[in-house]
Amino acid sequence: MTELPVPALSLVALIGISGSGKSTFAGRHFAPSQVLSSDGFRAMVADDENDQSASAAAFDALHYVAGKRLAGGRLTVVDATNVQDHARTNLVALARAHDVLPVAIVLDLPEDEAWARTQRRPDRTFDRPVLARQSRDLRRTLKKLSREGFRTVHVLRGHEEIEAATIRLQPLYNDRRELAGPFDVIGDVHGCRSELEALLTRLGWELSRDDAGRPVNAAHPDGRTAVFVGDLVDRGPDSPGVLRLVMGMVRAGTALCVSGNHEAKLLRKLRGKQVTVSHGLAESLAQLEGEDDAFVADASAFMYGLVSHYILDSGRLAVAHAGIKEEYQGRASGRVRAFCLYGDTTGETDEYGLPVRYPWADDYRGSATVVYGHTPTVEPQWVNNTICVDTGCVFGGELTALRYPERTLVSVPAEREHYAPVRPLAPVAVRERPGDLLDVADVLPGSGRRQLETPYGRIPIEAPQAAAALEVLGRFAVDPRWLIYLPPTMAPAPTAKADGYLEHPREALEGYRAAGVTRLICEEKHMGSRALVLVCRDEAAAERRFGVRGGEAGAIYTRTGRPFFSPAVTADLLARVRAAVSTADLWAALETDWLLLDAEILPWSAKAGELIRGQYATVGAAAGAALPATLAVLDAALARGLDVKELRDRTQTRAENAALFTAAYRRYVRPTADVTIAPFAVLAAEGANLAGKDNGWHLAMADRLVAADGALFTPTARVHVDLDDPASVAAAESWWCDLTAAGGEGMVVKPADGLLRTARGSLVHPGLKCRGREYLRIIYGPDYTAPETLTGLRGRNLGRKRNLALREHALGLGALDRFAAGEPLWRVHELVFGVLALESEPVDPRL
């Protein structure tokens, strides 16, 4: 029995003349979905698997499907004769385009046997000369398969061999996803053996030494694995010493190592190839002079065996010397190796003559964390879930390790500058934080819809909604780095049954019982404008956490992401908020140097002045002038005995309603110099999504701010309700009646315990609003209280609004989770963008 090794991710070309048993072979060794047969595709495009005139179209479709499979990282087998050069050339090109290995398996059955089989099949109508030609082509093919680019070639001669063969799928060398760590990923060592010893020691490793006292191995008591990002050698004082230690660790299984460009070049030199001795290669060569031949041979073999990158921890971690983009992870090809070793060079050189590197990490959107080295930086920075841990030890910087999964950095300083850098070490962040440039592909669905994954459910976003959100965010929003959250819309309580009311506390409170929530809190609903207040303690916090350098250390934005105020007013308010947070000692209480407040900014006229004047006051003015004039005319007509009594009385009522309408909006107008903030939640602080905490906690935080600066912060009145205690329900009802009678907008009923899920696991509404009877006049129109109108309105459908509120809530919470976890900006932004996109859905705006 012959066992044929085949890389687990490859494009397998079966090669053989008609009747050689390719389909049988494929069916025996591969899953049906892995096999793409030319016969099958001919049938698919032309209803006849023998229709040779359909071959071009069939192969076109076959290659297309093969490409999709390979892009998805799936083994693909092409069942076609493949005896002609162009057929194989196409397959090799396809494999290369997807950076997978092309494999050839040749079934070399004697032509006579194949002809005998063909004649037994009535649907095969071709003549013997066709088979003879295929046979001749196959003979020629056999000689040149590896030259054509096939990295693995298996030739099975005759029926017996073909029958006896089995396939063994081999994982790629770079595929070590079974290793879960924990890992210490160590940056470019460049011969700094002493610093490496110091770093390993600091990380808790125990070194073992040979008789000469040289470190030859290391182990970690917690079973950690070291991963070296390459460039062990060159420039520094003891490249052989570094190699000796790392080789020992790798062989002992306590370390992994990928190849750096310096290993590749040293190896070429050691193998006698012509290379320019520069960039510290001379030092390595000189140091190796002092080693015996056996060590040099050993080191050569070690370096030869280094792979370009590793995929670890179930695919969650990728390590490569110069980084690796998502499409190359777990792939094998010349260009993958080149990228891993040298990075994505633009072909240009900078003022120091060094290659300009394309900032591939800016574009990185992969889910695997990528740790790499190659480009010395002063301070490692996370860019889109990638991090470069080369801190230029050999140039007098530091030697750095990233602990994974802890994601903490551990460094030791260089003992001295071992090698003068061509270009001075400088912080990478002289420009804006590179990962912060968002891509339209992060937010726009290519076509159809985009699915957003959150721990609270999968939320689809439709293209037209995304288009509207892009326009609003692109034209009007604050810097997206501040925009880590947008609030969900809030659903109203179930429609009231009480006479004369559309919304009433009874239904609002009972609305939660169905979800199994009985401990509630009723919060005064301030009639202002929703705002998010993001405040940093200082500019350093703004730069560290948000990557915003200079400018304001925070932002105040509306529910659609617009700046709430002019820059000057924003600066003034933020300064006062900052001072109050300090006075209230919330920085320490929350162990943070920034926080995000959910608030209402009062008065309504501060933001909505134009709307009040343009929409509400105009209606009031028109009604206030028109209805009395009409009434006068009708009174005159009535006096003449005309039957207009009903119309006259109706008009009278409408005039009264219009006056109530004007009174309703006037309550929310006051001079905008008296702006106050009514906070009701602390949504987030360093490392934490706090949105789900119980609402008593949120209000307690708000109260501390009010206590700190009562002129800036407005308190939120509240009552606690236990649904099982009728007295507390009655108290809440009368509280609401008093509140709204005094001109209040109403209240929001929230679960006392904060973020809750139903028994089925879906989110419970974070709040339901219950608005006052007079307030609703400006929403539903002056005359909405007319009995027949109210009856019609009672049929309002709340389902869409409630569903929308929960979808937006899921996205908002997801965005805060991602931000707390330190995920890249684009990951946070796609969910925030989603909230705004959903907001543009057509839902009755009066709800």
Add this chain to the structure above:
Amino acid sequence: MVTIGTTHRPATDLGYLLVKHPERVHEFELPTGRAVVCFPEADEARCTAALVLEVDPSGRRDTPDGFTLGRFVNDRPYAASSLLSAALNKAFRTAMGGRSKDRPELAATAIPLDVHLPVLRCRGGADLAHRLFAPLGYEVDATAIALDAEHPDWGDSPYVDLRLSGTLRLADALHHLYVLLPVLDDAKHYWVSTDEVDKLVRAGEGWLAAHPERELIVHRYLAHRRTLSEPALERLAEQDDRVVDDSVDGVAPEDTDEDAPALAVVRREAVLRVLRAAGAQRVLDLGCGPGALLADLMADRRFTEIVGVDIAPRALAVAARRLRLDRPGAIAERDRQRVQLLQSALTYRDARLAGYDAAVLMEVIEHVDEARLPALVRSVFGAARPGTVVVTTPNAEYNANYAGLAAGTMRHADHRFEWTRAEFEGWAAGVAAEHGYTVAIEGVGVADPDRGAPTQLAVFTVAGGTDD
């Protein structure tokens, strides 16, 4: 409500002319509600007919604007507008036709008439009411109505209390109201039928052609049929308690200058000249708006690939119409294949925009918050990286030359900044240095000796050419 009265004797003949008995109440069903005609006074000396409109409070279900708050809370139940115009047409159709079975001579005779509209939506204020009605032979008394008596600082509402008096044929007066109420209202009205032009021609017969404000009347009467409403966007503005700005094409003061050819035209010519000089064939128009430059680019076949990019889907829809891309077969297939329109946001990187010969940012950067400009620069100069980038923007120094522009204000409501020449040069030099371009700056339009040209134009050329 509108009242129409006369002092013709016997005044009660008004009932014959209107075909409405003064001693009865006449009711009409309308698509938008109900109307009642009654006579608050009717005697020998004086007779007045009142048309009272009651708009259905529930709003119409078949309006295309979807769910926006303005649909539910608006002035239509109160103010005279296009709805009243439609009601007049329905209630007094015979009188409008100049026919009267009982008083045919009187219908053809000018009689003293007075018209009262207690609340008329009047965009343009009392002055416009004068300009529209006085040439038709009315005494016009238009009084502005305060927006809110408790807030005198808010000024006047968009409404006037309008009284007209004059000696006219009743049919003519009705025609005047029928046409001019919607013109004064000038609000979006969503239920315009397709034969509006015919209606206008019929109703305007005998007076519109000679009216000094003819163009304004025709433009406003028909204008809103062209309005493209973008419901999704309106909803988002509303979420933010904002009034929707739906201007695709704000008219800048520079384009109302009557002495010179419109600056917009001169500017486009300058941009085209730069593109031709650079030998650009594949061109991006970033922030193309309604597509004026795209049309110029289409007209020159040396531009083989033209991509119009805008953040507003509405603007792209207008551009598609202007380029006649919205109708199959309207332009040659090979021209259609030269152009495509994309929605994108310039503060986001967009891989679709990479690798073009040239990009135009014509009057675009000033619509981006200054704090967000670095992101635009990175996505255009860093990521898309065209060989040539043409940027135009207003020269703030020149603004003093616009009489209609108050000092310290900008040329367009959406401009986030307008730069002096020194500011623009400083920005351009920084961008060029950071991204490896060279830059040359020139003025566009007739220059003021001290303040420079109205528009500044920068040409960025990638250093070392595009060798990839």
